[in-house]
Amino acid sequence: MNLPKEQPRSLLRRAGDVVVDTAPVPEPGPGQVLIEVAAVGVCGSDVHYFDHGRIADFVVEEPLVLGHEASGVIRAVGAGVPADRVGQRVALEPQQTCGRCTQCLTGRYNLCPDVEFFATPPVHGAFARYVVxxxxxxxxxxxxxxxxxAALIEPLSVGVWAARKAAIEPGDRVLITGAGPVGLLCADVARARGAAWVAVSDAVGHRLEVARQRGAHQVIDAIAGPLTDSLEPVDVIIECSGAAPAVRSAFEVAAPAARIVLVGLGAPNLELPVAEIQIKELVVTGTFRYANCYPAAIALAASGAVDLDGLVTGRFGLDQVAEALQASKTDPQSLKPVVYPGR
Known part of the structure; x- marks a missing residue:
């Protein structure tokens, strides 16, 4: 196909300020493909950059294209890539790693010190018609x-990674704290891995109802009282809210030898009950994105074990990115807005 020379993209110039401008269509280098972007999910990190212009030490110092949950179609290939990949529909794993460091060589490429991740300053993301x-x-x-x-394979991969870190096994009792899109997907993956019982807690009633509809065995209003009033001890807790009270409550309902996985980003420092961790031999770990999860996530979605389409609550064109980024504030039932760069 004849590709255009210029493309539209949504550019975050500063906090609260996005515009549509044009830029050259990039050319794929050796080992790369050019993808026409079909759909892009809005992530909480996109919203945070829009609201604040930064996340921790990642600061928007120059205009930035947001968006990293993306799908599309390969339109051109670089040297060394089979030509028959042109026309292939793909889910984008939005990162480039060095492939040579200790972390990459041991399979933990998500911890590569030189990782370049879409929509993380200064790397542009996928709110554009084409990306390489x-x-x-x-x-x-x-x-x-x-x-x-296909775009939401990215957040589903977060859920797959969390479940692997939690070592969920058939018969486990699992608690997910936080019923945003990632928390809901963590609950889905837990059930797919054979968890016998999955509970979800949150402070938003609508999200709890969505969790119930998606198959949670129990939903818990996080502000109604201590989790210990509602739960017997659980084998696994996956914390997806980032809220300090939710992190602390995880230890209160953890069974001996429970695995606690911290997924949500919150306060950089928290006081943890070290004595309880030692006495109960709890395993506490964090997650940072994912590694080697896309094939499993695609298989889960394709099999019907996880419903991704049901998470979509809004559809926006490239000139409506500001509305998409503010959907969670304007629509209390918003879960996953999706941007279509071709519209």
Whole structure:
């Protein structure tokens, strides 16, 4: 196909200020593919950059294209990439790593010190018509998956990684704290891995109802009282809210030898009950994105074990990115707005 020379993109110039401008269509280098972006989910990190212009030490110092939960179609390939990949529908794993450091060579490429991740300053993201990506990070998806579902393979991979870190086994009792999109997907993956019982807590009633509809065995109003009033001890806690009270409550309901996985980003420092961790031999770990999760996430979505389309609550064109980024404030039932750069 004849590709255009210029493309539209949504650019965050500063906190609260996004505009549509044009930029050259990038050319794929060796080992890369050019992808026409079909759909992009709005992540909480995109919203945080829009609201505050930074996340921790990552500061928007120059205009930045947001968006990293993306799907699309390969339109051109660089040297060394088979030509038959052109036309392939893909889910984008939005990162480039060095492939040579200790972390990469041991399979933990999410911890590569030189990682370049979409929509993390200064790396541009996918709120654009075209992007380039390493070919091995463009994962083919079956035609049974919609463009929206293919885009949401990215947050589903967060759930797969959390479940692996938690070592969820058949028969486990699991608690998910936080019923945003990632928390809901963590609950889905826990059930898919054979958890016998999955509870979800949150302070928002609508999100708890969504969790119930998606198969949670119990939903808990996080502000109604201590979790210990509602729960027997659990084997696994996956904390997705980032709220300090939720982190502390995880230890209160942890069974001996429970695994606690911290997914949500909150306060940089918290006081933890070290004596309880030692006496109960609790395993406490964090997560940072994911590694080697896309094939499993695609398989879960394609099999019907996880419903990704059901998370989508709003659809926006490239000139409506500001509305998409503010959807959680304007619509109390918003879960996952999706941007379509081609509209």
């Amino acid at each position: 990506l390493a070919a091995h990070r463009a994962h083919p998806v079956p035609d049974t998956l919609s463009d929206e579902a």
